[in-house]
Amino acid sequence: MEKDKAKEENPLKVNRRHFFSQLSVGIGSLALGSLLIPDLFKGGTPELAAQPLGIPHFAPKAKRIIYLFQAGAPSQFETFDHKPMLRKRMGEDLPASVRNGQRLTGMTAGQDKFPLMPPAVGFQQHGKSGTWISDFFPHIAKIADDITVVRSMHTEAINHDPAITFFQTGSQISGRPSMGSWLSYGLGSENKNLPSFVVLTSRGKGNSQGLYSKLWSSGFLDSKHQGVLMRSGKDPVLYLNDPDGLSRSDKRHLLDHVSSLNKMHHVETGDDEIESRIAQYEMAYRMQMSVPDVMDISKESEATIKLYGEDCQVPGTYAANALQARRLAESGVRFIQLYHQGWDQHGNLHNEMAGQAKDVDQASAALVLDLKQRGMLEDTLVIWGGEFGRSNYCQGKFDVANYGRDHHPRAFSIWMAGGGIKPGMNYGKTDEFGYNIVENPVHINDFHATLMHAMGLDHEQLIYKYQGRRFRLTDVAGNVIKDLLA
Amino acid sequence: MAQKSRVRLIDQIIFGLSVFLAFCLVFDSFVELPVLVAWLGRWHPVILHFPIVLLLITVFLGLTGKQIPVNLLAIAVISVLVTAISGFFLGKEANVKGDLMFWHQWLGSGLAALAVLWYWLVRKDLQQKIFTKVLQVVLIGMVLFTGHYGGMVTHGEDFLALPNKKRLEKIPENPLIYQDIVGRILDDRCVSCHNPNKKKGELVMTGINEMLKGGEAGNTLVVGDPENSEMIKRLHLPLEEEEHMPPEGKKQLDGSEIQILERWIALGASDTLRLNHLTSSEPLAALINDLMQPDPMEQWAKLPQVADSTIQRLSSDYLTISRMAGNSNALSVDVFSPPEYDANDIISLKRVATNIVELDVSGLPIGKSEVDEIATFQNLEWLEIDKTPIGDVEFEALKTLQQLKLLKIFETNITDQSIAVVKSLQNLKSLYLWETGVSEDAMGEMIKEMPSLQVEAGIDEEVRTFFVANDSIPKAEEENK
Numbered sequence: 001m002e003k004d005k006a007k008e009e010n011p012l013k014v015n016r017r018h019f020f021s022q023l024s025v026g027i028g029s030l031a032l033g034s035l036l037i038p039d040l041f042k043g044g045t046p047e048l049a050a051q052p053l054g055i056p057h058f059a060p061k062a063k064r065i066i067y068l069f070q071a072g073a074p075s076q077f078e079t080f081d082h083k084p085m086l087r088k089r090m091g092e093d094l095p096a097s098v099r100n101g102q103r104l105t106g107m108t109a110g111q112d113k114f115p116l117m118p119p120a121v122g123f124q125q126h127g128k129s130g131t132w133i134s135d136f137f138p139h140i141a142k143i144a145d146d147i148t149v150v151r152s153m154h155t156e157a158i159n160h161d162p163a164i165t166f167f168q169t170g171s172q173i174s175g176r177p178s179m180g181s182w183l184s185y186g187l188g189s190e191n192k193n194l195p196s197f198v199v200l201t202s203r204g205k206g207n208s209q210g211l212y213s214k215l216w217s218s219g220f221l222d223s224k225h226q227g228v229l230m231r232s233g234k235d236p237v238l239y240l241n242d243p244d245g246l247s248r249s250d251k252r253h254l255l256d257h258v259s260s261l262n263k264m265h266h267v268e269t270g271d272d273e274i275e276s277r278i279a280q281y282e283m284a285y286r287m288q289m290s291v292p293d294v295m296d297i298s299k300e301s302e303a304t305i306k307l308y309g310e311d312c313q314v315p316g317t318y319a320a321n322a323l324q325a326r327r328l329a330e331s332g333v334r335f336i337q338l339y340h341q342g343w344d345q346h347g348n349l350h351n352e353m354a355g356q357a358k359d360v361d362q363a364s365a366a367l368v369l370d371l372k373q374r375g376m377l378e379d380t381l382v383i384w385g386g387e388f389g390r391s392n393y394c395q396g397k398f399d400v401a402n403y404g405r406d407h408h409p410r411a412f413s414i415w416m417a418g419g420g421i422k423p424g425m426n427y428g429k430t431d432e433f434g435y436n437i438v439e440n441p442v443h444i445n446d447f448h449a450t451l452m453h454a455m456g457l458d459h460e461q462l463i464y465k466y467q468g469r470r471f472r473l474t475d476v477a478g479n480v481i482k483d484l485l486a
Numbered sequence: 487m488a489q490k491s492r493v494r495l496i497d498q499i500i501f502g503l504s505v506f507l508a509f510c511l512v513f514d515s516f517v518e519l520p521v522l523v524a525w526l527g528r529w530h531p532v533i534l535h536f537p538i539v540l541l542l543i544t545v546f547l548g549l550t551g552k553q554i555p556v557n558l559l560a561i562a563v564i565s566v567l568v569t570a571i572s573g574f575f576l577g578k579e580a581n582v583k584g585d586l587m588f589w590h591q592w593l594g595s596g597l598a599a600l601a602v603l604w605y606w607l608v609r610k611d612l613q614q615k616i617f618t619k620v621l622q623v624v625l626i627g628m629v630l631f632t633g634h635y636g637g638m639v640t641h642g643e644d645f646l647a648l649p650n651k652k653r654l655e656k657i658p659e660n661p662l663i664y665q666d667i668v669g670r671i672l673d674d675r676c677v678s679c680h681n682p683n684k685k686k687g688e689l690v691m692t693g694i695n696e697m698l699k700g701g702e703a704g705n706t707l708v709v710g711d712p713e714n715s716e717m718i719k720r721l722h723l724p725l726e727e728e729e730h731m732p733p734e735g736k737k738q739l740d741g742s743e744i745q746i747l748e749r750w751i752a753l754g755a756s757d758t759l760r761l762n763h764l765t766s767s768e769p770l771a772a773l774i775n776d777l778m779q780p781d782p783m784e785q786w787a788k789l790p791q792v793a794d795s796t797i798q799r800l801s802s803d804y805l806t807i808s809r810m811a812g813n814s815n816a817l818s819v820d821v822f823s824p825p826e827y828d829a830n831d832i833i834s835l836k837r838v839a840t841n842i843v844e845l846d847v848s849g850l851p852i853g854k855s856e857v858d859e860i861a862t863f864q865n866l867e868w869l870e871i872d873k874t875p876i877g878d879v880e881f882e883a884l885k886t887l888q889q890l891k892l893l894k895i896f897e898t899n900i901t902d903q904s905i906a907v908v909k910s911l912q913n914l915k916s917l918y919l920w921e922t923g924v925s926e927d928a929m930g931e932m933i934k935e936m937p938s939l940q941v942e943a944g945i946d947e948e949v950r951t952f953f954v955a956n957d958s959i960p961k962a963e964e965e966n967k
Contacts, residue, residue, distance in 0.1 A: 056811045059782045138956060142949050191822050192803050286803060289825060307950065311959040319959070330848075332806070332820055362958040369945050369953075374872070375894045375918040456811055482742060483772045 054188030056456025061420020061485070062381040063190065065183070065451065066325045066336045066371075068364055070356075071164065072209050072343030073412070075390035075405050076434065077119045078353045080149050080413035082132035083434040086392055087118035090400070094393045098435050105158050107346065107395060108406040114393035116433070117403055120350040129424035136357035139365035140415075145424040146368055146377070147384075147417040148484060152428020152437040155388050155409045155444050160209040160344070163387035163409070166444055168215045170473045177219035177464075179448060180335035182473045183455060184218075184225040186462045191332030193290035195228040195283070198333050200321040204342030204359045206352035211339050220466040224276045224283075227337060230324070232316030236295045240287060248288075255281055294331050297323060308366040319363035326370055329380050343386055346395050347404035360384075368417050381419025381454055388412055392434050411437050420454040422486045445478035453480040496560045497609065503567035504602050510574050511595055519578050527575025534573070534636070537566040541601065541629055545622045556608065563605045570598040573636075584683030586643065590635035597628040642678030657778050664694065664757040667774055668750050671743050675732055676717075691717075694757055709755045712748040721747070746773050786816035789865065792841050800838065805831050810843060816865075818844035832856045835863075844868040848894065854880050861886045870894040872918065878903040885910045894918040896944070902928040909935060920944035 077083055094114040108114070122135045127144030140147070157163035162172035169176040177185070180197035189196040199216045216227025230236040242251055259278050266274040297305075297313070300323065305312060312319035318340045325336045340360055345352050364384055371377045389412025390405035411430045417423065429439035442450075449459040452473065459474045510517060519527075540562035547554050573594055577587060604621055607613050638645060657666050672691050678684075680691040680701075689701025697717070700706035708715045720731040721744050732738060739747075749770035753759065764771040792815050797807045804824035810816040819835060819842055827850060835842065842863045847856070848870040857876055860869070861883040869890060877899035884890075885907045893914060895904075901923035908917065909932060919929070920943050933941050 055809050059811045059814075139953060139958070142952060188808070190806055190808075190820055192806065193822065293823075303950070306954045306957075307945070309953075309957045309959055311957075317959075331822065358958045362953060362956075366953060369949065373918070373920065373942055373945050374896070375870070375892065375916065375942065378892065378916065479741065482745075482776055483769055485772075485776070 053186065056187060057458045057461060058456050060454065060456025061379070062418070062454040062456075063379040064329050064332075064334050064336070065180075065381045065383065065419065065455070066329055066367070067180075067338065068322070068325075068360070068367075068382065068384040069164075069167075069337060069339045070343045070360065070384065070386040071211060071339045071341045072160065072207065072345075073163070073386035073388045073390060073407065074343040074356065075345060075349065075353065076151070076411070076413040076430075077117075077390065077392060077405070078121050078134050078136060078349070080131075080133060080415065081151050081411075081430060081434050082123040082134075083119065083392070083430075083432065084123075085432045086116050086434065089116050090118045091115045091398055094433070094435070098431070098433050100436070102410060103158060105407050108391070108393075111396075113398070114391075115398040116392055117394045117398075117405065118400070120353060127424060129426065131424070131426055136353060137361045137365075139362040143365045143368045143417070146372060147415040148421050148423060148425040148427060149413060149415045150427045150442055150484070151411070151413045151430055152439065152441045153385070153389075153412050153414055153444075153447065154437060154441055155412075157388065158407050158409050160387065160407075163407075164209075164215060167387050169219065170445065170448055170475055174214050175219055176471065177221045177225065177473075178216050178227060179451070179473055180216060180227050180337055181218040181221050181225040182462060183335050183452075183457075185221050185464070186452075186457050187334060187455060189332070190334060191290075192283070193286040194294065194328070194331055194333050195226075195287075196334040197225065197227040197337070198328055198335070199227040199229045199337045199339070200324055201229070201339045201341070202316060202318040202321050202359075204318070204340060204356045206342030206356045207344040207346060207348075208341040209344050211341060215339075216337060220471070221464060222276050223273065224279055227335075230291070230295070232320065236291055237287065240284060240291060242288070251285065255285055290331070294327050295324065297327070304370065307370060309362045312363060318359045319366075322363035322367045326367060326374075326376070329371070329376060330374075345390070345404050346406065348402055349404050350402075371418060377418030379419060381421060381451065382417045383414065383451075384416075385414025386412070408435070410435060416484070420486055421484055425484070427481075427484060440481075440483070442481055443477070445474045446481055448474050449478035450481045450484055454485065493556075496564075500560070500563055500567065500602060500605060503564065503571065504598070507567060507571050507574070507595065507598060510571065517578065519575060524575055524578065527572050527577075527579065530569065530572040530576040531640070533565070534569045534633075537562060537569050537601075538629055538633060540565055541625060545626055548618065548622050554608070559605055559608060563601045566598050566601045570594050580685060584681075584685075586635055586639050586683040590632060590639055593628055593632040593635060597625065597632055600625055600628065639683055642681065643683070645678070660760050660762050661774065661778075662757070663750055663759045663761065663770070663774070664755075667746060667777065671739065671746065675737060675739050675743070679732075694755060707751065707755060710752060712751040715751055718744070718748055718751065742773050742776065746770065746777075749773065782816075783811060783814060786810065786814050786843065789815040789841050791815055792817065792838055796837060800834060802831065807838070815841050816843045817841045818868075820846045821850060823849055827851055829853065829856050833859050835859070839863050840865055842866060843889075846870040847874065849873040851875060854883075857881070858883050860884065863887070865889050868892045871898065873897045875899060877901070877923075881907055888912055890914055892916045896920045896922065898922050900924060905929075905932050908932065914939055916940045916942070918942045 077086065092115065094116055099114070119134070123132050124135065124141070125131065126133050126141040129145050131144040131147075131149055133141045133144060155163055155166060157166050157172050165174055166172045168178045170179070178197070184196040187196075197216065201211055213229065216229070218224075218226040228237060231238070235241065242248075258281065262274050262278050297320075304323070308323045309319050311317045312323045314320060318338070321338050325338060328336050340356075342352070342356050342359075368377070368382055371380055371382065389408040389410070391408045392405075395404045395406045411434065427440055428437060428442060430436060431438050452459040452462065459472060459478055459480070463470045463472055465471070540558070544554055544559055544562050573591070577591055580587060600621065604618070604625070607618070661667055676691045679686040680689045682690055682692065687701040687703065689706060690696040690699075694707070697707040698709075700716070703716050705714060706716045712718045717731070720729055721739060723730040725734055725738075749768070750759075753770065761771065761774055797809075797817070801807050804822045806820045806822075808818050810818055817838055821832065824831075829852070832847065832852065833856065836859060839862050843865055845860065845863065845866060845868070847860075849872075852871070852874050857871075857880040860866070860871075864886065866887050867889050869884075869887065869892070872894040873896070875898070878901055881895070881900050881904045888911065890911050891913055893908070893911070893916070896918050897920075899922065902925055905924060905928045908914065914936075915938070917939055919941060929941070929943060933939070
């Protein structure tokens with residue numbers, strides 16, 4: 001009776017295997033089960049989705065991703081999209097034909113004028129590729145030929161939360177799994193002693209927007225795919241260390257007993273979360289050894305420290321996280337997500353951008369150089385960018401001395417390096433106003449599809465069925481941008 | 487009595503059908519079929535299975551010396567006649583009959599005539615043993631050939647060609663875009679229905695001129711304008727749509743194949759355009775380059791089978807073995823620093839030696855025995871042995887790894903002596919070599935000798951100096967915070 005009650009609580013968790021094994025029907029039902037596989041009679045190539053999870057669908061170009069997320073949305077006009085015309089037509093109103101009915105945020109929707117604002121900084125072309133990069137980023141300028149700048153990203157959201165949620169999960173509404181979780185689900189872990197999805201955060205002095213753990217949540221996927229936030233300081237992963245007086249062998253005994261109890265409970269209820277929990281206890285036990293090791297940068301050479309900048313020795317800085325990202329990538333973490341907050345320049349654009357750029361410029365470039373010399377750019381994809389772009393017009397009254405830019409979803413710039421992406425390319429174009437895309441638009445769904453392709457996954461085949469509907473990271477859209485792939 | 491009249495009736499049916507068939511064949515060009523009768527022709531692919539089976543059974547009985555029931559022979563002959571007539575109706579739907587159709591029609595008719603002759607001989611008791619046997623053998627041959635030609639009409643001429651040769655042929659270095667790329671896509675996906683023999687929708691797609699001529703719908707190919715070209719429009723229709731091509735159930739074109747057709751039409755649908763005529767920003771160039779890249783999965787297909795249980799047995803918490811992709815038997819092995827290093831972990835990989843294509847043992851205290859074992863992994867394409875204590879003596883063994891494409895050997899103790907080993911690795915494309923005992927001279931010489939090898943010798947000194955001199959957030963500022 002107890003068992004039945006437990007099953008009533010988790011009716012959906014009783015799967016076919018459960019059903020058959022508990023009824024002990026044996027081989028006959030197994031045969032029936034195989035007949036029920038709908039693809040059996042389809043013939044032709046076996047469906048990708050029928051392939052085992054945890055293995056790429058086809059030979060991957062990239063095995064891991066380091067995503068340098070610039071939270072708050074850095075302005076494309078002060079980073080990678082050079083629009084000299086904005087200087088020439090400074091102060092003029094944005095033509096309605098260019099805006100073309102674009103919805104605005106509550107912050108500028110009430111403005112009767114939209115005066116065009118010049119770039120707050122100079123631009124130069126760099127490298128053989130002649131990539132335009134703003135003077136805020138002298139170090140990234142040095143790696144111009146290693147990166148591919150995409151100037152034609154576009155999104156649907158106009159506010160931070162939906163936009164960043166869209167970027168992370170493929171949906172503006174919270175609740176879906178983060179892309180790191182999807183990749184963990186699709187590809188499994190490379191190193192069993194570390195989570196396959198790790199998050200590191202840092203914060204600049206610029207205007208910040210919040211970060212929340214829902215951004216690295218596994219949503220409806222198994223919770224073992226959730227991103228693990230590693231903090232700076234003594235306890236990178238909270239509650240990982242044993243209390244004083246508990247030896248490692250005592251801990252082992254404890255875990256073994258807890259695990260056998262959990263297994264009994266799993267047999268009764270069929271709740272898969274219990275299996276996840278057992279696996280996670282085991283991983284945490286091994287992480288007690290592996291995490292301190294991977295977080296310890298004392299073995300890094302002087303030359304490496306100098307490359308990332310001295311700031312990398314200060315725990316919790318972007319530079320420290322960038323160096324950490326390389327170490328985690330070396331240790332086989334699939335998806336390493338950095339967030340640097342403070343890119344929301346509604347005002348005081350010049351000073352704040354300069355400060356934010358200083359935080360990330362050297363370390364981002366150093367990371368690419370460091371990965372390159374270690375041959376890791378061959379199979380690691382680095383991405384740098386925010387959740388949307390910024391307006392070419394001024395928020396508030398026209399004042400060249402101190403101005404800001406509002407959110408802009410229709411066009412913005414990011415860059416990528418390594419992992420099967422062509423180096424030294426400039427992809428996509430915006431119009432002279434930097435407002436609309438005129439060539440090769442890349443939607444967030446396309447971006448996700450392309451990343452998954454680089455990782456050896458067909459975005460249309462990595463599916464999870466939940467609440468009676470099939471879900472994908474790209475849901476019902478997305479095209480792989482072949483031009484970006486080497 | 488009833489028996490006799492039934493036999494008479496069968497005789498008359500066979501006679502009637504034979505005359506009708508002969509009439510059809512003789513007055514072929516004058517026959518105009520009513521819609522309903524033409525529809526009967528559509529049943530040809532269904533009915534044709536009966537005469538094949540019935541005739542073969544009958545002939546089998548005859549050849550093995552058994553008594554052939556007259557009723558069986560009669561039914562077989564009637565089914566042959568009905569099939570031939572329905573085939574004639576179906577054939578009327580094609581305006582021009584190609585070679586295949588011609589042969590199929592006349593072989594089929596001959597078969598019918600022969601079957602009727604046999605029936606007549608049996609009924610008249612004129613059978614002579616030898617003559618009947620020959621007739622039966624010829625019938626079998628004709629069944630086979632008629633069926634084969636019919637099959638080629640429906641499924642395409644090289645449906646049975648084993649294995650499709652053209653497909654395996656490598657795309658040449660600088661391909662002609664029509665002949666080597668577009669033509670192949672059309673051959674694979676369209677030509678089985680749109681060829682001179684089958685001509686579905688009056689369209690032939692075996693050449694540019696034929697496509698320009700178009701079919702029933704017209705505008706099949708509008709040079710320079712993919713959006714108005716019917717062939718592209720139909721590719722984009724939803725699969726459920728009647729007009730969608732290729733029809734549901736046939737192999738569909740994938741996204742990049744459609745893009746290739748579109749760009750080729752947009753660029754003028756030329757048959758002389760080559761890959762090197764395209765600018766590098768032309769999307770078609772990227773699409774074709776993508777197509778030309780050898781698919782590693784194909785190369786790995788030859789590797790011996792590895793069971794999941796073997797993989798599981800050899801794996802440990804610190805040694806991850808994973809399949810490169812899907813159900814491939816190519817393996818990637820990552821070894822991470824365990825608390826207590828045991829050389830046997832690597833040596834036990836012997837079990838799957840030929841399957842390992844990627845191996846990462848960087849940072850491990852490996853010695854001679856492990857390196858010697860690694861040297862037997864003959865299919866290894868990717869090897870990371872950086873940050874290990876190995877030197878020239880150990881490295882020497884690795885010259886056996888002739889499939890190696892990528893080698894990471896930075897931060898090791900090798901010296902100039904090892905350069906000879908590197909040079910002997912014919913397929914090596916990328917080499918990561920810095921902070922070793924190798925002298926700059928030896929490096930320079932190697933780079934000169936191996937122009938196709940990408941050597942990463944550490945971060946450029948100039949760049950490094952720039953980074954050190956221009957620290958974004960130097961310590962001094964840090965302290966002022």
